[in-house]
Amino acid sequence: MSNTVALDKTINKNKNRSVAKPGVKNANFGKYVDVFRQLLLLNEKNDLATTLKNIQELMSFSEKIFSSGAVSETFLYFCLHGASTAWVLQCELNMPEATVYRALKRLRAIGVLVPALKVSKVKRSKGGPRPTVWAVDTASPDEVSSALRLHYKLLSPKFRVAEEVAQTILEEYQEAGKPLEINYRDIMGQVKSLKIPFKSPDIAELAAQYLHERGIKVWR
Known part of the structure; x- marks a missing residue:
């Protein structure tokens, strides 16, 4: 008699099921x-x-x-970065607020995440509970600090505008198949053309930093 023990009786019900996922070509798993x-x-x-x-x-x-795309994406973000706030997840993963909170609730319920610290409220903030930096149990203090810095950074109106500028430039370069490099003067020109209510050098500098972090060479 075989010593093999079935882990789940439903696993082998479909004998014709292909191991390879349909539509996935040349995937190296x-x-x-x-x-x-x-x-x-x-x-x-x-x-x-x-x-x-x-x-x-x-x-x-x-x-x-x-089993959930949102939960898995959130989980993998924490595996990569160690810590995050709900606001950071919304911005970085482009995920709706309600979806983020459901994913966090699920990960907390199964013991993946723990509260690392409460975020101090910024001036002129609305009422409500203070945001929390959530972290995996093995997250380092540096990862928690980085999550907190990113949280405040993403709350900045200037950064949000600069991010939109940088994203526009990034999309234009990708669609045109241009080399991943840009002159700082071109960033400044793009910012000035938008006539935004902030100092152009401030926005251009933040946009340049954003592009640099995403692999774009910025020539000065």
């Missing part, structure tokens, strides 16, 4: 397979019962995270 292999190989010295229990827990965790 080898590195992700290696990650899961490394996780499972941690069980090499365990007995069968312990190994199966650990695999079941990994499967359950994966289902809770990756």
Whole structure:
């Protein structure tokens, strides 16, 4: 008799199911397979019962995270950055506020996120609870600090305008297939043409920084 124990009776119901996802061409998932292999190989010295229990827990965790696109995207952001606020997630992931809070609630409920600190309110802010910096348990103090700085940065009206300017430039360059470089004078010209209610050098500098962080060479 085989010693193989089925993890889930529904897994092999569809014998004709293809392993490859339809429509995905030349996708190299080898590195992700290696990650899961490394996780499972941690069980090499365990007995069968312990190994199966650990695999079941990994499967359950994966289902809770990756069954929702918003939750999985939020989870991966925290894996990459360690910490964030709801406002940062809204801006960085271009995700609606309600969706962000649902994703955070889910990740908190399964123990992925913990509150790191409360954000001080900015002047002229509306009422309501103070924002929270959420973090994974292994987040470093530097990651929490970076999340806090980014939160305040994204609240700045100047930065929001500069971000829109930079995004416009970025889209134009990508659509035209231009080299990933730009002259600072061109950024300044773009800013001046918009006649925005801020000092042009301030907005141009922030836009240049934004483009630089996204791999665009800015010549001065």
